[in-house]
Amino acid sequence: MNGVWTITRKDLVLLVRDKRALVLLVLLPLLFIAVIGMSTGQFLTRDERPRQLRVAVVDLDRSELSQRAVRNLRAHADLAVESFDSQEAAELALRQGVVSALVVLGPHMEERVDELSMRDLLGGDAGGLAQGGDAADVQLEVKSDFADGKLLEYFLVGELYRTVFPVVARRNALFRPYLPPEDGEEDAADAVSNGSDLASNAGAAAQASNPVYRFLVPGFTVMFVFFLINIMARSFIAERDAGTLRRLHLAPIAPVAILLGKTLPFYLTSVLQTALLFLCGRWLFHMPWGSEPVYLVPVILCTSAAATALGLLLATLVRTDQQVSSYGTSIVLVLGGLSGCFIPRAWLPELMKTISLGTPHAWALQAFDAVLTSQQVDSIRVMDCCAVLLGFAAAFFAAGWWRFRAATV
Template sequence: KPSRNRIPGSMDALKITLKDLTLLSRDRRALVILVAMPMVIIAIVGSSTGRLRANREQSRQGLTMEVADFDRTVSSTRLAGFLASYENVVVKKTDIPQEFTEDQVSQLKTDRPNGESDVRLVIEPGFESTMREMSPTDLTSPDKSSREKGMAGIHLALSYNESAADPMMEGLAKMLVKMSLQTAILPIIAEKVPVLRGAANRSKTIPEPWASTTAAQATTTDTGNRVYQFFIPSYTVLFVFFLVNIMGRSFLDERDMGTLRRLRISPISPTSILIGKTLPFMILSLIQTTILMVSGKILFGMSWGPMPWLLLPIMLCTSAAATSLGLMFSTLAKTESQVSSFGNLILLSSAGISGCLVPRAWMPPLSQKISLFTPHAWALDAYSEVLTKDMPRIAVIGQSCGALLIFSALFFVVGRYRFRRDD
């Protein structure tokens, strides 16, 4: 088989591609699983783990506070009203029965809020009367009394959502309560400090709740849908690289049947053979990615960003990197057990370190740097730029696609070297 008899050309690669596409299309069950499995996992993970991420997104948008007013006085109403007037603070009033018991008050103080509420403020009976009994010095310096006796000393109690514990949020909630308290009790202070009557008169009107303003309505977004902006591209990238195992088994089957040997002794260049063997899986990868993206938009309300056309080069470069990695792995793996063990090891470890399973922003700085040695991380950066930014930066997307093409070229060169060495 002298090298001069080998005829490099695109027609040879095209014939091999068409032949392999025909073989792949016959295994319809595998094709359905290849697309259906990612959709099922995205739906399950998005509806369970996704809720935690949605809560984190919600907390970034603002603070949601429950207010249980057992005092039902002018001062307690003013306190809740001024809390609700702060920007990005949403106050939800807890329904209190007309007749209540001490046990009901204690239960709300003890139980932690859940769901969308970040904080619960319980205004206990006797709040206003306690304020009236305080001296002018204590009234004009609420920090002093609250630090000495705590919130309980002025019949207030704060509890926090256990699923979103955040010391910064807790400190912010306490500060907002103290600031609102100072304004809410101005009429009481003015009765004891006449010089403050003017300020008390100006604060008689409680501002409109921020949640009712036009600005609040404009910033309200569906955090549940935003969750899928992360999960769908992440799991799409994860399952695109699952083609590594499929390609490895395909090469093993053809090696066992003698197909690869017949191709090697034919007048076709190794490059044309490898291109022909890789292209069918790249086409399959693009089909899988397209179906997942379209399904994400239709089923989960995922946005494609302001420039959807930018998804095309990302999909092409990601599929090229995945299939080139599959090619390299196929020329390295020699047995079925090697394909299964080493393939899964490569896939799961690279997915974990790259940010496919958890956002890279949650990782330690060192892990974030290490992740850049995987093509997955560059693909995720590009998808994130298109899907989550109001104005995607072309330079960032170009850099990510360039890195993916470098990975593709590197994997292909190593695969070609191994293929020629086995020749």
């Protein structure tokens, strides 16, 4: 064991002196996370709410009913409602992608709503509002290339129903007793308007724990943890060229002890790197650590074990620095993209999800997801993922040990 600790101390000193490695392992992933966070409006642009949809509204009716419809839309924290004086300007904003949807409250909205009956609201496909808001002189248009366009359109139709229903139902003797007094309806509308402040506060609360970073921090952390394999392989090549590995091989030290001594400093570096990234995620990006942060510890330890063992295997396979640059970087990027480090795993096709289970990255991401996004952590799922990661680590280490023994140093 003395030989193991001697090798470990020596390599730790070399790692601390290697400023380029420290930049690659800590500062570069933070830069990636910050830049992508800025692109989503979640870092340095804190005035924007996450995933806020911009909706253009043109009120040509200027009636109490149309103003109430606008207030109802503004009450939603996830909508940024922008009022336009002319329909032409709003349509231009939609075409240019400034807004995702357009709502035009026509000049005859209140008159058309007064002509509606309960059959128009409750008649299903035969109702007057079955095909949208034309019967109420309301035009709805969603940008054609917007991914969730249909969902947004259905939501806007629902908001139209919410505004129109009390007005139409009040004229029906069957429904009238179940509605608040007419002056109370205005109070209710005011309550909705005041509720927008509460919604804004809720949005601000959500801003304090940006959900975007629940994916960004673990995803890029896992990817850059595996970037350690490049640094580890270069360390082996440098010592091989300097003759250090040959001298260690001739010394009365078992090959396993040599590999443990060479691997342990990188393992400790990987654990420290991951811990620092999560601390920075909490401090800089207000990323929550889940309901039971203690489960992050085994996930971090097992992920680092798999990464350093893969680095050991790569170090025994490559012979030159050029091979490290080509093979190592390709492995990191391909496995990272395949497993879901760049985009949420939920967005991956089912086939790719299945294939990615052959990578340690995928199991690490699943474990982090189980800890960070669940109200109650599924400990069995976390431990299963950790067990698979340890299995990868054992397989990589065994293969690296076999290659180390077989190779001519």
